[in-house]
Amino acid sequence: MRSAGVVVEYNPFHNGHNYHIQETKRKSQADVIIAVMSGNFLQRGEPALVSKWSRTKMALKAGADIIIELPYAFAVQKAETFAYGSVFLLNALKCNTICFGSERGDLLPFIRTLHFLEQHKEDYDDWIHSYMKEGLSYPTAASNAYKRLDPPDDLIDLSKPNNILGFHYLSAAANINKQIEFITINRQNADYHDEDFQHATIASATAIRKSLQQHSSLDKVRSFMPDTTYSELATYKTAYGQFHDWENYWPYLQYQLLTIDADELRTIYEVEEGIENRLIKAARQAESFLAFMQMIKTKRYTWTRLQRLCTHILCNCKKSDINKIGKNPSYIRLLGMSEAGRIYLNQVKKDLPIPLIAKVSAFPKELLQLDLKAANVYTLGLSEPERSKLFKLEFEQPPIYFDSAKQ
DSSP states (O other), X not given: OOEEEEEEOOTXXXXXXXXXXXXXXXXXXXXXXXXXXXXXXXXXXXXXXXXXXXXXXXXXXXXXXEEEEEOHHHHSSXXXXXXXXXXXXXXXXXXXXXXXXXSSOOHHHHHHHHHHHHHTHHHHHHHHHHHHHXXXXXXXXXXXXXXXXXXXXXXXXXXXXXXXXXXHHHXXXXXXXTTOEEEEEEOOSSOTTOOSOOSSSOOOHHHHHHHHHHHOOGGGGGGGSOHHHHHHHHHHHHHHSSOOOHHHHHHHHHHHHHSSOHHHHTTBTTOOTTHHHHHHXXXXXXXXXXXXXXXXXXXXXXXXXXXXXXXXHHTTOBHHHHHHHOSSOOOEEEXXXXXXXXHHHHHHGGGOSSOEESXXXXXXXXXXXXXXXXXXXXXXXXXXXXHHHHHHHHHHOOXXXXXXXXX
């Protein structure tokens, strides 16, 4: 069976994601679509709108065949690490092809850009270092450094978020398995960060989440998602009473910052350069997560990096925790599968280079420590008894099986 991989968050799954899956099937001619998906906390340092189990159901009902979890240590990370962990897992599952969305929709400029930066690596790194010494954030420094190299017009724009991720997917594959094929498809109608609805049926996940936070009505976003997503969101809200948002976690983050000293805070992953004092001071003054973020925002730290840092503080993720994990994921956590996915896994499971986990209780807890901790913290955004109900799923929920032929 031929397989194609996609790297996703589905926060939530919408019509643009549905287009991505269908185009991946069409262009790759794959029998099976494998999605590596962030867990309950996402690459931009945000709690997912709904749990990973709910998002797994959305994906399976829309045509994905295997859903695996990108571990916390790779999911809540800068683009380079996020992409590397994702490609490593898809390669471990024997993916023939990886398909990603991009602002350009043409693979050749990505390949040219990879070669261009390999040829100019020393100058590129020097410019990045120089710009960061001026107090710029890493993404801005990298973008400026790229421009200083005066790239030809046939290369990609590395200021665009999907282009950045696509570049890092190819870069990761160059280090892991150069035989992986890539396909890129053009994003449809909505940009990654669009906060408003610009099209009748296509909207960014950002715009959908913003609407849900402001209006709490699912009806306003129904046209932008498959009926199966709409139904799953409605089911989740009924079952748990709410969607997840950073403000739900602000009291816990504030507590962490008000009960920790600066020395201990410096042990948390991504706490660097004296920002710990700024964090503690702001925690004493802020009345909400938004107000807190506005107080700590600087030119050097992007909003996204600060959210990731806050997630690591919330989850008590230390530098030593990340260092112990090393460069590569050490397991594949299966969240869900279709009948085709089940058949595919039976074919490849004997040749997998790392363990496939279907049941948490059967696997050493120390290797899953960060994922389990993040899953536990995620439940704090709910009230009881909903909190305990979601907490139990981490240990009791088997991989979700979805047989479309029986639906």
